[in-house]
Amino acid sequence: MATAFTNSDALGCFLSDPRGLGGARSAVEFEAREPVVLSSIPPIIIERVSPLCGVGRATITAGPDNTLAFAAPGEAAGVYVAVAPNGRALLESETPGKSVRVYRDSVYAPSDLGGQMIFDLVHGVNNAISGGNITVAGVTDYGCVWLYNQSAEDITGIEVTPGSGFAVAFETPVGGVCEVTPNATTAPVVTFTGSVSLATLAPGESRLLRFRRTVGATTVNAAALAEIEVAYTYDSVAYTDVLDGYYRIGNPALAQYELYVGEDELPDFTAAPAASGALPLAAALSPGHRHFYALRQRNIYDLASLNVLCESKLIDGAGEEVLELLSDPSVLAIESSTGGEVSVALRYADMADDVAADTWRLYVTSDGTDPDPDNDTPDDRPMRQTGLARPQIENTLRLGPFDYGATVKVIARVYSSALETESGSEQVHELTVTTQVPVGAHRLGVSMGGLRGAPLSSVNDGVVYYDAPTNTVGIRSLTGEVVFFGSGEIFRAELGALSLFRTSLEFHTIPQGGAGAPTPIEVVSEDEIYINVAGLRRAKIDLVNRRIEAAGFEFAHAALDVPVIGPVHISSAATYIMVRNAVTGRWTPGIAVDEDGIMTVCLPVLQEVA
Amino acid sequence: MPLTPQAERLGLYSTRYTWSGNAPYRVWVEGELRLDQSDATELIVQYPGAAMPQAIEVLDSNDTDPAESEAYSPRLRLQWRGQADAAAYLVQRLAGSEWETRTPVGESGLGYYRYITVPEIDGTEVQWRIVAQDSQGYQGAVLRHTQTVVCNPLPPAFEDSYDAGTGLLTVEAAA
Numbered sequence: 001m002a003t004a005f006t007n008s009d010a011l012g013c014f015l016s017d018p019r020g021l022g023g024a025r026s027a028v029e030f031e032a033r034e035p036v037v038l039s040s041i042p043p044i045i046i047e048r049v050s051p052l053c054g055v056g057r058a059t060i061t062a063g064p065d066n067t068l069a070f071a072a073p074g075e076a077a078g079v080y081v082a083v084a085p086n087g088r089a090l091l092e093s094e095t096p097g098k099s100v101r102v103y104r105d106s107v108y109a110p111s112d113l114g115g116q117m118i119f120d121l122v123h124g125v126n127n128a129i130s131g132g133n134i135t136v137a138g139v140t141d142y143g144c145v146w147l148y149n150q151s152a153e154d155i156t157g158i159e160v161t162p163g164s165g166f167a168v169a170f171e172t173p174v175g176g177v178c179e180v181t182p183n184a185t186t187a188p189v190v191t192f193t194g195s196v197s198l199a200t201l202a203p204g205e206s207r208l209l210r211f212r213r214t215v216g217a218t219t220v221n222a223a224a225l226a227e228i229e230v231a232y233t234y235d236s237v238a239y240t241d242v243l244d245g246y247y248r249i250g251n252p253a254l255a256q257y258e259l260y261v262g263e264d265e266l267p268d269f270t271a272a273p274a275a276s277g278a279l280p281l282a283a284a285l286s287p288g289h290r291h292f293y294a295l296r297q298r299n300i301y302d303l304a305s306l307n308v309l310c311e312s313k314l315i316d317g318a319g320e321e322v323l324e325l326l327s328d329p330s331v332l333a334i335e336s337s338t339g340g341e342v343s344v345a346l347r348y349a350d351m352a353d354d355v356a357a358d359t360w361r362l363y364v365t366s367d368g369t370d371p372d373p374d375n376d377t378p379d380d381r382p383m384r385q386t387g388l389a390r391p392q393i394e395n396t397l398r399l400g401p402f403d404y405g406a407t408v409k410v411i412a413r414v415y416s417s418a419l420e421t422e423s424g425s426e427q428v429h430e431l432t433v434t435t436q437v438p439v440g441a442h443r444l445g446v447s448m449g450g451l452r453g454a455p456l457s458s459v460n461d462g463v464v465y466y467d468a469p470t471n472t473v474g475i476r477s478l479t480g481e482v483v484f485f486g487s488g489e490i491f492r493a494e495l496g497a498l499s500l501f502r503t504s505l506e507f508h509t510i511p512q513g514g515a516g517a518p519t520p521i522e523v524v525s526e527d528e529i530y531i532n533v534a535g536l537r538r539a540k541i542d543l544v545n546r547r548i549e550a551a552g553f554e555f556a557h558a559a560l561d562v563p564v565i566g567p568v569h570i571s572s573a574a575t576y577i578m579v580r581n582a583v584t585g586r587w588t589p590g591i592a593v594d595e596d597g598i599m600t601v602c603l604p605v606l607q608e609v610a
Numbered sequence: 611m612p613l614t615p616q617a618e619r620l621g622l623y624s625t626r627y628t629w630s631g632n633a634p635y636r637v638w639v640e641g642e643l644r645l646d647q648s649d650a651t652e653l654i655v656q657y658p659g660a661a662m663p664q665a666i667e668v669l670d671s672n673d674t675d676p677a678e679s680e681a682y683s684p685r686l687r688l689q690w691r692g693q694a695d696a697a698a699y700l701v702q703r704l705a706g707s708e709w710e711t712r713t714p715v716g717e718s719g720l721g722y723y724r725y726i727t728v729p730e731i732d733g734t735e736v737q738w739r740i741v742a743q744d745s746q747g748y749q750g751a752v753l754r755h756t757q758t759v760v761c762n763p764l765p766p767a768f769e770d771s772y773d774a775g776t777g778l779l780t781v782e783a784a785a
Contacts, residue, residue: 034689036687036724037689040720040722041721042719042721045691107694108692108693109719133758133760223681261779266614266616268614270611279768279781279782280781280782281782282779283778284776284778284779285777285778291779294663294765295766295768295781296763296765296766297763297764297765299732299733299763303732303760303763304762304763305665305764306665306667306678306679306762306765307663307664307665307666308616308617308663308666309625309664311770313772313779319774330618352619
């Protein structure tokens with residue numbers, strides 16, 4: 001038996017206001033179950049699923065000679081039924097009445113039937129039976145469906161029993177038409193009762209089944225099920241069908257915002273909110289704690305937002321908010337690198353802060369104790385932009401070298417020289433160093449035939465410090481890169497696909513020339529460093545004022561040909577800080593400071609913003 | 611009872627979620643199942659646009675109730691039947707008074723086609739339609755669907771302020 005409703009369009013019962021209001025019988029069948037097709041047999045269209053099938057996963061399996069068998073959710077398949085090209089068939093599962101009607105569309109797919117169709121049966125929502133959503137105040141409204149015998153035999157013993165809140169009535173159409181009502185709240189002229197019956201529905205005959213939904217004041221329910229049971233006999237077999245669909249019962253009083261607050265921990269979203277109602281909402285924050293908070297919204301169906309990401313405020317002991325102007329960086333990775341070094345990959349969302357930080361600030365220990373940002377001296381490194389239009393800055397910094405097996409602990413923050421403040425992370429990242437600082441000469445050579453060539457370098461990749469035993473000023477030399485550092489990075493000279501001399505310091509023409517140490521690099525403090533030539537200070541590194549001072553500067557943008565080894569080479573006429581070419585093995589000056597105090601920068605300069 | 615994951619903002623465009631409970635876990639983000647029966651206890655979610663909290667639901671093996679993200683999914687599932695003369699189907703959403711094509715779906719002989727929409731906003735009435743199109747670009751049958759969405763509300767946008775005099779945190783609707 002088919003059921004249909006009226007005044008619908010193509011998608012029928014799944015429209016927002018799908019209720020039939022009388023009039024002529026529609027061609028659109030009522031579908032209490034929607035098949036969600038996961039895999040298909042291309043020619044097969046599922047036209048209708050009997051509601052008795054319930055919900056869950058069902059299958060249609062192709063057998064020999066273009067036959068199909070249907071298995072309703074949770075039971076075995078029924079008998080195989082042949083389906084002719086462009087023909088229909090009713091496939092019954094193991095239980096009579098659990099069925100699907102299918103159509104074989106051989107125009108769309110002329111192939112034979114094969115494979116298996118898998119589909120989930122789900123309830124309809126806001127369909128012709130369940131109607132629209134209501135509130136807890138209750139409702140009385142009306143709808144209708146047509147019962148239509150599309151078979152060639154009588155359908156007998158029709159018993160219609162509605163579920164709770166429904167009353168029903170039959171109306172006999174006159175000339176194929178029933179009374180039209182203007183809307184779902186206007187009562188039709190029929191007498192509703194708790195059940196109705198009909199002895200016989202002849203082939204091709206229709207009967208309008210009207211129903212009244214009366215829901216009194218009730219509780220909120222985001223998925224209430226409306227049901228009308230239809231029992232009948234066809235071909236001496238008794239069937240029981242259920243016309244059903246979900247509707248929702250809302251309570252406008254539940255609609256509110258909810259503010260959740262956690263003191264020194266994330267809020268408990270399963271507990272009562274700190275404040276609720278309409279915005280604005282307020283909650284007291286006790287002094288001396290960090291407070292995490294999140295705002296959620298609850299709708300009339302008692303469904304709340306599912307966000308857990310919190311904002312936070314730090315309130316000091318006097319009840320004042322501690323302004324945290326900088327976001328913490330994220331430590332993407334921390335790992336033991338070559339030569340006893342530790343590489344730390346950092347990411348900072350610079351656009352998230354009103355005034356962005358410009359410096360990575362790391363607190364590092366290697367003796368197993370946790371870093372103490374209140375007392376330790378930070379290791380500051382300039383941030384380098386990682387590309388145009390990139391929404392965050394990602395840099396990888398190298399620390400160390402450290403002893404093999406040392407436990408290195410790092411707290412990563414960012415620092416803004418404009419705000420003169422740093423972010424507040426206390427998170428300690430830890431690892432054990434698993435590589436070793438090379439000891440002894442690095443005997444790299446080339447060989448030509450049977451002859452061993454001369455060594456290209458006898459200097460290790462590694463760090464040379466110039467203020468031992470403090471070891472805060474030095475030159476770190478890696479293949480293709482040399483880094484000169486004091487309390488912060490002074491410059492970084494890189495050779496490779498993109499040769500660059502990177503520095504965040506300014507070049508100031510201030511002649512030097514005072515008496516200095518005989519060493520090429522002279523350290524007064526980690527902020528005051530000199531490059532000497534022949535015992536005279538010829539260039540000054542001032543990390544307090546963040547500048548390089550020399551009598552003059554030349555920017556050669558081309559490698560000088562100084563065939564000596566680095567990373568620092570001193571001659572009577574100049575001091576060179578050099579970088580080793582990874583391909584040729586030759587050392588190339590990154591800078592040269594001559595006896596006249598002229599500093600020549602030999603690579604293209606990238607002046608980075610401090 | 612769903613787990614409450616911890617969230618850490620990794621930048622403007624990604625968030626790391628971590629949780630603990632009894633594996634395996636199922637995790638939904640914005641109504642989409644991201645982890646299914648997984649032992650993972652971490653998920654990094656990247657998303658375009660401005661940083662904003664997301665809807666995340668984590669169920670562990672102790673949970674027997676269906677996830678709200680699934681029972682009240684913010685995403686509509688559109689399904690339609692292939693047509694013999696169609697070359698493609700235009701999935702369109704009504705935006706104001708204009709139908710915007712979200713994606714074309716090619717006719718490939720599968721028989722049935724499905725499209726999962728973007729997350730819709732709770733309480734709104736949305737309209738989607740499927741327009742069949744032949745190889746010459748002529749459009750044919752239109753299947754149209756209107757739905758009032760009922761799902762977990764979006765995390766609300768808000769502005770906050772703190773008054774040291776009263777010790778009160780106040781949140782209000784974002785301007």
